[in-house]
Amino acid sequence: MENPVRSELGEDGVAHVTVLGEIDFSNADEVAQAIRDAVDEWSPPEIRIDLSGATFIDSTGLGALIEGYRAVTEAESRFVVSNPTPSFRRVLTVTGLCELFGMPEEAEQADLSQATGA
Numbered sequence: 214m215e216n217p218v219r220s221e222l223g224e225d226g227v228a229h230v231t232v233l234g235e236i237d238f239s240n241a242d243e244v245a246q247a248i249r250d251a252v253d254e255w256s257p258p259e260i261r262i263d264l265s266g267a268t269f270i271d272s273t274g275l276g277a278l279i280e281g282y283r284a285v286t287e288a289e290s291r292f293v294v295s296n297p298t299p300s301f302r303r304v305l306t307v308t309g310l311c312e313l314f315g316m317p318e319e320a321e322q323a324d325l326s327q328a329t330g331a
Contacts, residue, residue, distance in 0.1 A: 216246040228257040230281075233266040236274030244274070248281030260285050262314075265296035272303060282313065291315065300330045 217240050219231040228251040236244055251260055262278065278294070285292040293315035297305060305311045 218244055220247050220251050222255045222257065226257055228255050228260045230260060231263040231266060235269040236267055236277060237269065237271045238273040241273040241277035245280040246276040249284045252284050252290065256288065257290055259291040259293060262294045263296050264294060264298070264301050267301065270301060273311060274306060278314070
């Protein structure tokens, strides 16, 4: 099976962890480990978790992101989730994780309105 996580250090010193496909019980440990590895290897001031290529998340996937958040904040770095699909953003909003994950509130409301047709 192909690795669902890609990590790279940007020229600006920000670590980028990109998640592809599903984030569920089958790969949640890999996602959390990739985030911890980025912290350990690069000690970046910020780690961005790119969800643009992610297609599904379950509770274990959310747990992996929370575990990654803890590792990043313990290292005194900033944890930011970026590029969530509207359905991912809805899950993160409903669970109260948008603010924790550094996602701006204004964009949240705009995306929710578009996703629900409100």
